[in-house]
Amino acid sequence: MGCFGCTGHSTDDSDFPRNKNNRRNANNSNKNKPHDQRQAGSGSSSCSSSSSSSDNLCSLSYVSLVSVLGFHLLEVKKASKESVRKEEASKDEELLMEVRNLSLHGGEDSKVGKAIMRAQLFTFDQVIAATDNFRPDYFLGEGGFGKVYKGFLEDTNEVVAIKQLDQDSLQGSREFAAEVLTLSTAEHPNLVKLIGFCAEDEQRLLLYEYMPLGSLENHLHDLSTDQKPLDWNTRMEIAAGMARGLEYLHVKMKPPVIYRDLKCSNILLGEGYHARLSDFGLARVGPSGDKTHVSTRVMGTYGYCAPDYAMTGQLTFKSDIYSLGVVLLELITGRKAVDYSKDRNEQYLVAWARPLFKDRRNFSQMVDPLLQGQYPMKGLYQALAVAAMCVQEQPNMRPAISDVVMALNYLTVQKYDPNNSAQSSRRSMTLSPGKGRVADHVKRF
Numbered sequence: 001m002g003c004f005g006c007t008g009h010s011t012d013d014s015d016f017p018r019n020k021n022n023r024r025n026a027n028n029s030n031k032n033k034p035h036d037q038r039q040a041g042s043g044s045s046s047c048s049s050s051s052s053s054s055d056n057l058c059s060l061s062y063v064s065l066v067s068v069l070g071f072h073l074l075e076v077k078k079a080s081k082e083s084v085r086k087e088e089a090s091k092d093e094e095l096l097m098e099v100r101n102l103s104l105h106g107g108e109d110s111k112v113g114k115a116i117m118r119a120q121l122f123t124f125d126q127v128i129a130a131t132d133n134f135r136p137d138y139f140l141g142e143g144g145f146g147k148v149y150k151g152f153l154e155d156t157n158e159v160v161a162i163k164q165l166d167q168d169s170l171q172g173s174r175e176f177a178a179e180v181l182t183l184s185t186a187e188h189p190n191l192v193k194l195i196g197f198c199a200e201d202e203q204r205l206l207l208y209e210y211m212p213l214g215s216l217e218n219h220l221h222d223l224s225t226d227q228k229p230l231d232w233n234t235r236m237e238i239a240a241g242m243a244r245g246l247e248y249l250h251v252k253m254k255p256p257v258i259y260r261d262l263k264c265s266n267i268l269l270g271e272g273y274h275a276r277l278s279d280f281g282l283a284r285v286g287p288s289g290d291k292t293h294v295s296t297r298v299m300g301t302y303g304y305c306a307p308d309y310a311m312t313g314q315l316t317f318k319s320d321i322y323s324l325g326v327v328l329l330e331l332i333t334g335r336k337a338v339d340y341s342k343d344r345n346e347q348y349l350v351a352w353a354r355p356l357f358k359d360r361r362n363f364s365q366m367v368d369p370l371l372q373g374q375y376p377m378k379g380l381y382q383a384l385a386v387a388a389m390c391v392q393e394q395p396n397m398r399p400a401i402s403d404v405v406m407a408l409n410y411l412t413v414q415k416y417d418p419n420n421s422a423q424s425s426r427r428s429m430t431l432s433p434g435k436g437r438v439a440d441h442v443k444r445f
Contacts, residue, residue: 118184118185118187118194119180119183119184119194119195119196119197120195120196120197120207121196121197121198121199122196122197122198122205122207123198123200124198124200124201124203124205126198127151127162127198127203127205127207129154130151130152130153130154130160130162130207131149131150131151131162134149134164135149138150138151140161143163143279145165145166145175145281146163146164146165146166146204147163147164148161148162148163148164149161149162149164150162150210151207153195153207158195158209159210160195160207160208160209160210161207161208161209161210161211162205162206162207162208163205163206163208164203164204164205165204165205165206167202167203167204173204174281175281175282176197176199176204176206176281178280178281178282178283178284179194179206179279179280179281179283180194180197180199180206182257182280182283183280185253186248186249186253186257188244188245188248188252189244189274189276190241190242190244190245190248190274190275190276190277191245191248191249191276191277191278192208192209192211192268192276192277192278193208193209193276194206194207194208195207195208195209208278209270211268211269211270211276211278212270212271213268213269213270213271213273214268214269215264215265215266215267215268215269216238216264216265216267216268216269216275216327216331217263217264217265217267219269219273220264220330220331220334221264221330221336229334229368229370229371230273230331231371231374231416232371232374232375232376232379232416233412233415233416234273235331235332236331236379236383236408236411236412236414237273237275237412238267238269238273238275238331239327239328239331239383239408239411240405240408240409240411240412241274241275241276242262242267242275242277242324242327243324243401243404243405243408244405244409245275245276245277246259246262246277246320246324246401247401247402247404247405249277249283249320250286250317250320250401251401251402255285255286255288256285256286256317257280257283257284257285257286258283258284258285258286258294258315258316258317258319258320259277259280259282259283259320259323260282260283260284260299260300260315260319260320261279261280261281261282261283261299261300261301261304261323262277262304262320262323262324262327263301263304263323263326263327263337264327264330264337266278266279267327282299282300284296284315286316286317287316292314292316293314293315293316294314294315294316295313295314295315296313296315297313298310298313300323301337302337302338303326303336303337303338303348303349304322304323304326304327304337305319305322305323306318306319306321306322306323306395307322307393308393308394308395309322316395317400317401318395318396318398319395320401321390321395321398321399321400321401321404322390322391322395322398324390324401324404325350325386325387325388325389325390325391325398326349326350326390326391328383328386328387328390328408329349329350329353329387329391330349332366332367332368332380332383332384332387333349333353333366333367333368334368334369334370334371335349335352335368336349337349337350350391353366353387353388353391354388354391357384357388360381363380363381363384364377364380366384367380374416374418375416376414376415376416378414379411379414379416382407382410382411382414383411386404386407386408386411390404
């Protein structure tokens, strides 16, 4: 549930070369020239003087010029960051005003309209009753901006998960507003359902449908000794489910939304391991018109952030595609996005996987050993092909979400059959041509 800012590049004086060697060579060159030749043109440039003080003045002028240019670039970058900060602050305040309108007027004065009333408004007393005054044994976990409790709504006989956001966190208030406005207007089987919210005084709480199986992280990386690992077919169903949820946000929501925090811990599992995306506090409305990106402070989870977004702060729909590729790799390999317990060259999942993508003979080395060979070889090749395309460094080379959905839906019908000994060598169906780059890439396998 937690999230933190990814570190981008910052510019300081070390980014600007001093070129001391070049200046030294230039001075030595001048000293080797005849005196009258060095004096030529002295009326137009103080750097042509033969005296030691003039040489020093030339060097000092060069350093000063570089320093001024460096300072100017730093100021431009600071101004750009300040502009982004002010723009985001304005948007955050607008989000909070929307939620205040919902709380006070039931959505009548909201830009979102009455459709938002799919989410019920709860009083804090109702939340206290649902959690039995936040009983310790109702506590489910804690994220970056608050705690989560299990609750029970007597009126509807419904079990819910209740997220209580930190009252002292400004970012928590932003998350609350973004999540209420995103989920209240969204309805899709692969998005977690927002039952309601409470915005009373300083209290900020979100009530969701309860997901009994927890998160994907619980089933991939936090397995108990008596817990059965996910089989191949279930993993592909989960992958396709998260992609369909993302497609709804990117394509079918109006306006479209960039998720910005797709990761294992934010994929909740319902009955039958049905995947639902959750935690929309970092979601942002996507670019519109001729715009290609949204400029924003870099937020997300290290290991899942697209490198282009982390470097520039330019958020695009392809930023989500990269994160999806990381989760797909986790499903295939059983490895974490970042794991400092491993050797240095294996700590970062994408960096470890990229060299192995180049030769399909490496693919069997990448699969989760907990699967114990119980997977279709053809399906493994195709799943890795999709993942490789999603985590490409250049965002324009990553596929559109609709193409990813088509490819992963296809993989869900290629069920692994333990009774079919010839499955790994059997020629498999291919996706129909002309359906996008993912289909073409997968078809080669």
